[in-house]
Amino acid sequence: xxxxxxxxxxxxANEYVTKQSQKLAEMAQFNLQLAKMVDxxxxxxxxxxxxxxxxxPNGAASQVVALTEGAKATDLTPTEIETGYVDVTLxxxxxxxxxxxxxxxxxxxxxxxxxxxxxxxxIALKADAVIRDVILAKHLNSDTSAKEIFxxxxxxDSSTDYASLAAGTAAAGKITEADFLRGLSQIDVSGYGVxxxxxxxxxxxxxxxDAGVRAALNQMPESVVDGKFYNYxxxxxxxTNRGSRETTYGTYVATGAQHATFFIxxxxxxxxxxxxxxAGTDFMAPKWIIPTGPDKxxxxxxxxxxxxxxxxNAAVVKEKGVLILRSRATKNFIAA
Numbered sequence: 259x260x261x262x263x264x265x266x267x268x269x270x271a272n273e274y275v276t277k278q279s280q281k282l283a284e285m286a287q288f289n290l291q292l293a294k295m296v297d298x299x300x301x302x303x304x305x306x307x308x309x310x311x312x313x314x315p316n317g318a319a320s321q322v323v324a325l326t327e328g329a330k331a332t333d334l335t336p337t338e339i340e341t342g343y344v345d346v347t348l349x350x351x352x353x354x355x356x357x358x359x360x361x362x363x364x365x366x367x368x369x370x371x372x373x374x375x376x377x378x379x380x381i382a383l384k385a386d387a388v389i390r391d392v393i394l395a396k397h398l399n400s401d402t403s404a405k406e407i408f409x410x411x412x413x414x415d416s417s418t419d420y421a422s423l424a425a426g427t428a429a430a431g432k433i434t435e436a437d438f439l440r441g442l443s444q445i446d447v448s449g450y451g452v453x454x455x456x457x458x459x460x461x462x463x464x465x466x467x468d469a470g471v472r473a474a475l476n477q478m479p480e481s482v483v484d485g486k487f488y489n490y491x492x493x494x495x496x497x498t499n500r501g502s503r504e505t506t507y508g509t510y511v512a513t514g515a516q517h518a519t520f521f522i523x524x525x526x527x528x529x530x531x532x533x534x535x536x537a538g539t540d541f542m543a544p545k546w547i548i549p550t551g552p553d554k555x556x557x558x559x560x561x562x563x564x565x566x567x568x569x570x571n572a573a574v575v576k577e578k579g580v581l582i583l584r585s586r587a588t589k590n591f592i593a594a
Contacts, residue, residue, distance in 0.1 A: 292389040293382065293541070294496065295453050295522045296529040296572060301348070309530045311575045313342040348532050348569040351384050351541065353377040359560045370564065377566040378544060385541035389527060389572045393520065393580055407444070409437045409585035423516060423584060431586030433461050433519065435470040441521040441583045442493060450523035450579050454494040457519045460587035462488075462497045515590060519583040526579025529572040544568040 260266060264274070301309060321337045355373050362369055408419040410431045423431045438455075445452050457465065465471055474490065488495040544566040574580055 292386045292393075292456055292520070292527075293529075295456065295520075296389060296527050297525045299528055299530050301530050301532045307532065307569070308345055308347040309528075311344045311346065311528060311573070313344065313575060313577075315340055315342070344528075344573050344575045346528065346530055346571050346573040348530055348571050351381050351544075351568050351570050353380045353544075353566040355564050357562045357564065359562055362562060370562070373564045374546065374566075377546075377564065381541050381544050381566055381568055381570075385529075385570050385572075388570060389529070392572050392574055393527070394518075394582075405580070406582040406584060407437070407440060409433045409583065412440075420516075420584065423586065426586070428515065428586040428588045431516075432464040432588055433457075433468075433583065433585040435465075435468045437583055437585070438465065438471075439491065441519070441581055442491065444581050445521045445523050445579070450525060450576060452493050453522045453524045453526065454496060455519060455521050456496050456498065458517055459497055460590055461517050461519055461585050462495070463589055464585070464587060515586060516584050517587055519585065521581040521583065523576060523579035526574060526576040527572055528575050529570065532569045541568050541570045 262270070264270065299309065301307070323331075323333055325331055353376075355377070357369050357373065406416055408423045408431070410426065411419040411422045413419055413422075441455070442452060471490065488497065545568065547563075547565040547567060549563060
C-alpha cells in the first residue's frame with residue numbers, strides 16, 4: 259500500500275482548500291510634501307483659467323545719490339519702477355480606469371473603492387511633481403546666482419560646485435548643520451520668512467547624525483516629531499522619500515548621486531484653485547466622473563469608466579523665495 263501524503267493519491271488535492279483572505283495588504287501612502295508648501299489662491303467661476311501675479315522690483319542702493327546742502331542737484335535721475343508678472347494657467351489633470359461590470363459584480367475585492375483611493379492619490383502625487391518641476395526649472399546647474407548651494411563646496415559658482423560635488427566623495431558632500439543654517443540664512447535675507455524645508459530620507463539620515471543636530475534632537479521632546487515632520491531651529495522639516503529624489507532637472511543624478519533639499523519661503527509658490535463645480539476644485543478635491551448609463555455598443559456586457567479630473571498648476575512668484583541645497587548621501591535607501 260502506498261503511503262498517503264499531502265500529494266498522494268492525486269485526489270488528495272481536492273481535499274485541500276486555500277483560504278482566500280478578505281483583508282487587503284495596506285498600500286503605501288506616498289505623503290504629499292511640496293504641495294503643503296503652496297499658497298493657494300481661489301479663482302471664482304467664470305473668471306477664466308489664467309491668473310497673473312504682479313511682482314514688485316527690489317530696491318537698490320545704486321538708485322540713491324548724495325545731496326550737497328545748498329547746491330543744486332544735477333545728477334538726480336528718475337528711477338523707473340517696472341512691474342513684473344508671472345502667469346499661471348490651470349491645466350487639467352486626469353486619471354482614468356475602466357472596469358467591467360461583470361468583474362465588479364463577481365470579484366470579492368471592491369475595485370471601485372480601490373480605484374477612488376488610487377486615483378485620488380495619483381492626482382495628488384502629480385500635483386507634487388508639478389510643483390517640483392516649476393521650482394527646478396529656475397534652478398539649473400548653469401545658474402551662477404544664489405539660487406542653489408552645495409554641501410561641502412561653496413565657491414559661489416553654481417556650475418563649478420555642481421561638478422565638484424559630483425566628483426567628490428559622499429562623505430565630503432553630505433549635509434551638515436552648517437549647510438542647513440546657511441540655507442535658512444539665505445531665505446531669511448529675502449525678508450519673506452521660512453515656510454519650511456523639504457528633505458528626503460537619505461539626506462535626513464546624514465543630517466540627524468551631525469554632532470550639533472544629534473545633540474539638539476536628543477534634548478527635544480518626542481512630540482516635535484509628528485509623522486514625518488520635524489522641527490529644528492524653529493523650522494519645520496518635511497522628510498519624504500518622494501518629491502525631491504527624482505531624475506527630472508537633476509534633483510537626483512546617478513553620477514555623483516546628488517540629492518536636492520528645498521528651502522521654501524512663505525508665499526514663494528502659488529497654486530490657483532478653480533472653484534468650478536464641473537471641473538474639480540483642485541488636486542485635493544478632484545471631480546469624479548462615473549457614467550451610470552449602459553455601454554451603447556454592448557448593452558449586455560457593460561463597463562464602468564472611472565475618471566478623476568482636477569485643474570491644477572503652480573508657479574514660483576518670489577524669485578528669492580526658493581533655494582536648493584544639493585548634497586551627497588552616505589546611504590541610499592531607495593533606487594532612483
